[in-house]
Amino acid sequence: DFFIEFSRQGPCILSRSILQLLYLPLFNKVFGTLNFADVLKDAAKNFIFPPVLMPKSTLLLNPQAKEYVDTFLTHCVRPFGNLVQLCGHNRARQRDKLAHLLEDFATLQDEGEWKTIEEKPPPSSPGRDSNLDLPVLSSLAQHDKRVSQLRHGGGGLDVDSYHRTGEAQCQRAERVDAYLHNLSLKSDSPRPHLACFGTWILYHTLRVMIMYLLSGFELELYSNHEYHYIFWYLYEFLYGWLVSALSRADSFLTEQEAMAEIHKGRGTKKNKSKKKKTRPYGREITIYQALQNICGGFYKVHIM
Numbered sequence: 001d002f003f004i005e006f007s008r009q010g011p012c013i014l015s016r017s018i019l020q021l022l023y024l025p026l027f028n029k030v031f032g033t034l035n036f037a038d039v040l041k042d043a044a045k046n047f048i049f050p051p052v053l054m055p056k057s058t059l060l061l062n063p064q065a066k067e068y069v070d071t072f073l074t075h076c077v078r079p080f081g082n083l084v085q086l087c088g089h090n091r092a093r094q095r096d097k098l099a100h101l102l103e104d105f106a107t108l109q110d111e112g113e114w115k116t117i118e119e120k121p122p123p124s125s126p127g128r129d130s131n132l133d134l135p136v137l138s139s140l141a142q143h144d145k146r147v148s149q150l151r152h153g154g155g156g157l158d159v160d161s162y163h164r165t166g167e168a169q170c171q172r173a174e175r176v177d178a179y180l181h182n183l184s185l186k187s188d189s190p191r192p193h194l195a196c197f198g199t200w201i202l203y204h205t206l207r208v209m210i211m212y213l214l215s216g217f218e219l220e221l222y223s224n225h226e227y228h229y230i231f232w233y234l235y236e237f238l239y240g241w242l243v244s245a246l247s248r249a250d251s252f253l254t255e256q257e258a259m260a261e262i263h264k265g266r267g268t269k270k271n272k273s274k275k276k277k278t279r280p281y282g283r284e285i286t287i288y289q290a291l292q293n294i295c296g297g298f299y300k301v302h303i304m
Contacts (some may be wrong), residue, residue, distance in 0.1 A: 002092040004086035004211070007094070020281055022089040027081050037073040040080060044073075047203070048249040049256050050196035052180050072176050072197060079104035083208070092219055105205040199248050206242045210234065228302035231295045240293035243285055250281040274287070 006019065028036045046051040052059040060066045079101060086097045091156055181194045213230055215221050222230060279285070 003084055004197050007087040007091075010091075013090075016088045019237070020085060024081065024084055028077055036077045036081060037070070040073050044197060046202045047200050050180075051191040052254075056254075057178060062183060065180060065183055068179055075107075079107075080204075083204075085143075091215065095212065095215040095219060098208060102208055102212070104204070104209055105201065105212075106234050135140055152204050185241065191256075195248065196252070199245050199252075203242065204243045206238055206245065207273050210238050210242070213238070228299050231299035231302065235292055235296040235299050239295060244286050246281045246285050246288065248288065250279050250285065253280045 003019070003023075007016070013021075022031070024030060024036075025032045030036055030039050041053065044050060051057060052065065060069070081106060082097070082101055086094055086101060089097065176197050177194050180196075213234060216230065
């Protein structure tokens with residue numbers, strides 16, 4: 001988040017270079033000493049607190065489970081490292097690299113877990129007369145025929161194909177979470193592990209997609225007649241899915257905290273003064289819901 005916000009301020013190339021060299025002098029070493037995979041493990045832990053990363057977790061005692069987690073986090077190093085390095089480029093160059101970065105995150109999504117968003121009937125396409133090319137769509141879903149592009153006189157956005165490809169993609173996406181989930185259910189303290197790493201990856205994938213689309217406005221790449229396509233996609237899909245991913249993480253963290261309090265409270269007297277529980281991602285969810293509604297308003301204004 002810091003790198004993204006710093007980049008938005010338009011710093012000079014010297015400032016960008018110094019920041020890159022300080023944080024990631026070597027591609028797999030943060031500050032030159034910390035293993036990048038360990039940093040990502042802490043990031044996933046802070047985001048959704050998967051049971052496998054909890055203190056005293058028995059899941060990692062299983063050699064194959066440990067190998068699954070370590071391999072997955074090792075595969076995360078490249079796309080997240082590229083995301084950090086991407087912020088060291090100018091804004092135009094960032095957009096070019098974002099399109100390629102989406103392919104790396106789509107591959108990660110194959111190993112995480114996709115089924116974090118409740119399926120809803122796909123909205124109708126806003127029209128079929130744009131020459132707007134959205135490689136971001138095919139990058140995430142990895143369409144075999146790359147039908148998710150908006151082009152003049154053809155095709156439009158094939159939402160049904162997009163969802164079918166996403167469902168096929170989750171056959172690999174469930175490997176890590178599903179395996180750990182099955183192990184967790186057989187342990188002494190069973191806890192659900194479905195969609196933990198997948199939600200974390202999906203959250204970052206959606207943010208990269210949103211960055212790609214919004215950068216087009218910043219760089220003035222869109223024609224006026226293309227605006228409603230962009231706002232429609234942000235409103236109907238990306239921000240909605242982002243809110244759902246955060247809500248999933250929010251609920252999971254709340255459940256984990258409640259279970260931890262129950263175990264901690266055993267053998268001790270209950271505190272009569274109940275603390276007011278706050279939602280971990282309540283503020284972020286509200287912000288993205290507001291942005292979703294703003295995009296929805298812009299879309300509806302443009303089609304009037």
